[in-house]
Amino acid sequence: MAQMMYRDAVLSTIAEEMARDPSVVVLGEDVVGGMGTAGGPEAIGGIWSTSTGLFGQFGANRVIDTPISESAIIGAASGLALSGKRPVAELMFADFIGVCLDQIWNQMGKFRYMFGGKSKCPAVIRMAYGAGYNAAAQHSQSVHQILTGMPGLKVVMPSTPADVKGLLRTAIRDDDPVIFLEHKALYGMSGEVPDDPDFMIPFGHARLTRAGQDVTIVSSGLLLGFCEAVADKLAAEGIGCDVIDLRTTSPLDEEAILDSVEVTGRLVVVDEAPPRCGLAADLCALVSNKAFASLKAPPEAVTPPHTPIPFARELESAYLPSVDKIEAGVRKVLGWR
Amino acid sequence: MQLSRDALLRAYRRMKVIREFEERLHVEIMTGEIAGFTHLYCGQEAVAVGVCEHLDAADKIISTHRGHGHCLAKGCDVTAMMKEIWGSREGLGKGKGGSMHIADIEVGMLGANGIVGAGAPIAVGAALSAKIDGPGPDGLRVSIAFSGDGACNQGTTFEAMNFAVVTQAPCIFVFENNHYSEHTGVDYAVGTAGDIASRAEAFGMKAWRADGTDFFAVHDTMREVLAHVRAGNGPAAVEFDTERFFGHFEGDPQRYRGPGELDRIRAERDCLKKFRASVTAAGLLGDADLDAVDSESLDAIEAAVTAARAAARPTAEDVLTDVYISY
Ligand SMILES: Cc1ncc(C[n+]2csc(CCOP(=O)(O)OP(=O)(O)O)c2C)c(N)n1
Ligand SMILES: [Mg+2]
Numbered sequence: 030m031a032q033m034m035y036r037d038a039v040l041s042t043i044a045e046e047m048a049r050d051p052s053v054v055v056l057g058e059d060v061v062g063g064m065g066t067a068g069g070p071e072a073i074g075g076i077w078s079t080s081t082g083l084f085g086q087f088g089a090n091r092v093i094d095t096p097i098s099e100s101a102i103i104g105a106a107s108g109l110a111l112s113g114k115r116p117v118a119e120l121m122f123a124d125f126i127g128v129c130l131d132q133i134w135n136q137m138g139k140f141r142y143m144f145g146g147k148s149k150c151p152a153v154i155r156m157a158y159g160a161g162y163n164a165a166a167q168h169s170q171s172v173h174q175i176l177t178g179m180p181g182l183k184v185v186m187p188s189t190p191a192d193v194k195g196l197l198r199t200a201i202r203d204d205d206p207v208i209f210l211e212h213k214a215l216y217g218m219s220g221e222v223p224d225d226p227d228f229m230i231p232f233g234h235a236r237l238t239r240a241g242q243d244v245t246i247v248s249s250g251l252l253l254g255f256c257e258a259v260a261d262k263l264a265a266e267g268i269g270c271d272v273i274d275l276r277t278t279s280p281l282d283e284e285a286i287l288d289s290v291e292v293t294g295r296l297v298v299v300d301e302a303p304p305r306c307g308l309a310a311d312l313c314a315l316v317s318n319k320a321f322a323s324l325k326a327p328p329e330a331v332t333p334p335h336t337p338i339p340f341a342r343e344l345e346s347a348y349l350p351s352v353d354k355i356e357a358g359v360r361k362v363l364g365w366r
Numbered sequence: 367m368q369l370s371r372d373a374l375l376r377a378y379r380r381m382k383v384i385r386e387f388e389e390r391l392h393v394e395i396m397t398g399e400i401a402g403f404t405h406l407y408c409g410q411e412a413v414a415v416g417v418c419e420h421l422d423a424a425d426k427i428i429s430t431h432r433g434h435g436h437c438l439a440k441g442c443d444v445t446a447m448m449k450e451i452w453g454s455r456e457g458l459g460k461g462k463g464g465s466m467h468i469a470d471i472e473v474g475m476l477g478a479n480g481i482v483g484a485g486a487p488i489a490v491g492a493a494l495s496a497k498i499d500g501p502g503p504d505g506l507r508v509s510i511a512f513s514g515d516g517a518c519n520q521g522t523t524f525e526a527m528n529f530a531v532v533t534q535a536p537c538i539f540v541f542e543n544n545h546y547s548e549h550t551g552v553d554y555a556v557g558t559a560g561d562i563a564s565r566a567e568a569f570g571m572k573a574w575r576a577d578g579t580d581f582f583a584v585h586d587t588m589r590e591v592l593a594h595v596r597a598g599n600g601p602a603a604v605e606f607d608t609e610r611f612f613g614h615f616e617g618d619p620q621r622y623r624g625p626g627e628l629d630r631i632r633a634e635r636d637c638l639k640k641f642r643a644s645v646t647a648a649g650l651l652g653d654a655d656l657d658a659v660d661s662e663s664l665d666a667i668e669a670a671v672t673a674a675r676a677a678a679r680p681t682a683e684d685v686l687t688d689v690y691i692s693y
Pocket of ligand 1: 121128432480482483544548
C-alpha cells in the first residue's frame, strides 16, 4: 500500500498503463501545458496536475496537447479508439460536454451497437466535475445524470484514491467508452492505494462503506464522505446506516442497493446533480419497483434544487447538499409515520 | 480624425478605470475575500475601449471569461459590477453569476461567458436581429463578438464566421490575440502560425489587423470596420495584437513566460503609458489632465469596493428565484 492523493492516483495510473501498453495515448487542452511558449512544454502541465511529466516520458505522439476544440478532441478520441489505440481524453471541466455532446452521445457511445458489435471503442473521457469553488453555473456541474442516461457509455465516479486507481485501470483496459468523473474537491484527498500493478476494480460493483440495519444511504463522489459523517453521527445514537458508494452509475449495482433496502426498508439517495430525471429519481424508482414490499418509508432524495448553480458563497452552500441536509433526509425517512 | 479633448479624456478614463478595477481585484483576490475564478483584463484595455467608444447601447457586444474590460467599456456600472464580483445580491447578476457571467442587456452587453467559443454564434444572432430591424440614420446596428486567440480554434467560432458571411449579418469578430490560451502559446495552437485575421478572410469577410496596445490604432481601425459593417457589407473581423499583464487566472504561476517578459510588456506595451505619451507629445492633453483622471479613477474604484463590501448578501431563498421552475 502507498499513501497517495486522488490526483496522483489519476496520474500514476495513466503513466503505468501507458508504460504497459503502447496503444494508450493522452489528449486534451493544456495536458502538456506550455506548448509554443518561452517556458516550453511542461512549463506548467495540466491545470489539475493529472498529466505532469507524461509528455517527457512518452513524447508528443502519445501525449497530445490540443487546441481549445472539444468536439475535435472527443471525435479524435473515437477515431483513435476505432483504429486500435486506447485514448484517454481530458475535458478540463465536465461542463464542457456541452460543446462536444454529439461526439460523446451520437458517435462514440453508439458505434459498437450500430455496427452490429463488430467494432470496439476503447476510449476514456476524464473530466473534472463538481461544485464547491464558487465557479458558478458553467464550471461546477455534475454531469453523470446526463451521461448515465445515454446507452453505450459506462460512467464511473470514484470517491477515494484507491478507487481512482482500480477504476481508472479498468476504464483504460475496457473496450467500451468510459466516462471517468473526477471530483475537483477530491483531488487533494489522501488515501491508501494498493501497489499491485494489475489492481483493478470491476465496474458495477458498489462498495459498502458503513454497515447498519436502519437506513440505506446511496451516494458517490464528494458527497459520499458527507454521508459517512452522517452515518457516524447517527451510529452514536444507535441508528445504523448502510452507506453504499455506487462507484459506477452505469453499469449500476442494483443488487447491492436492493439487498440493503430489503434489510433496512429505508432509502436515502444523495446526489450532487439536479433532481429531475437524475440518479436520485432513478434509484428511488428502482427501489419502489423492486423492493416495494420491504419499504417502511417513501424513498428520499437529497439533491440540489432544479436551478443552475449560483456563484455567491451563501448561494452555493444553500444550493448544495450538506451534512445537515443529508441528516435531515435520513431523519425524515426514520421518522416517517 | 482628431478626437475632441472630451473624447480623449473619456477614453482615457475608461481605460484607466478598467486598469484600476483589475489591479485592485488582483490585490483583493489574494486576501481571499472574493470567491470563484477571476480572469483579469489588465493590459488589453485599449481594445475594449477602442472598440466600444464607437458603439451605443443599441449595438451589442458579447464577451468572454476575461470580461470585466468589455463590460466596463460598454457602460456597465462599476459599482454594480464590483458588487457582483463580491457576490452581493445588489450585483448586476444578484450574485448568481459572478465575474465570469457579468451582463447588462440594457447597455447592450450580452454577457461574459465561461464557455470558450460560446460567444461568437450568439453575436451572430444579435447581428441578425439588427439586420431585421434595418438601418437607422448612421446605418445598421452591429454586434461584436470578442474572442481570444484560443477561442478562435473552437468550431463554434468557425461556424459563426461562415454563418455570418452567408447571412450577411452585421457582426464583427474581434480577436484579442494576447499570445496565450491558458498556458499554451498562440503559435502552437493556431495552425496558421498564429495568424487569426487570415482565417477570417478565408471565410469570405474583410479582416483588419492592428496593434491592440495602441488606443489610436484600435480606434482608427474600428472606425473603418464599423463604416464597412454599418453600411451593410456583411460581417468583418479584426485581430488585435495585445498583452495580458497577469496570469490566465489569479493564482497562475506563469512559468510559460520568458525571462523578463512581464517587465518588458509592462514597460513597452502598456496602452495607458502609450496613450499618455502620445497625447502629451501632441499637446492634446497635459499630464495634469491625465493625473486628475488617474486619481478620479482610483477614487471610483475605492468607492465601488467600499460599496461592494457593505452591500447586502444573498440569502438561501434567492437560489430559487429567476428560474422557470424549482423542485
Ligand atoms: C469550452 C471551454 N473549453 C475550455 C475552457 C477552459 N479555458 C478557459 S479560458 C481558456 C483559454 C482561452 O484562451 P483565449 O481564448 O486566448 O482567451 P484569453 O484567456 O487569452 O483571454 C480555456 C482553455 C473553457 N472555459 N471553455
Ligand atoms: Mg489568449
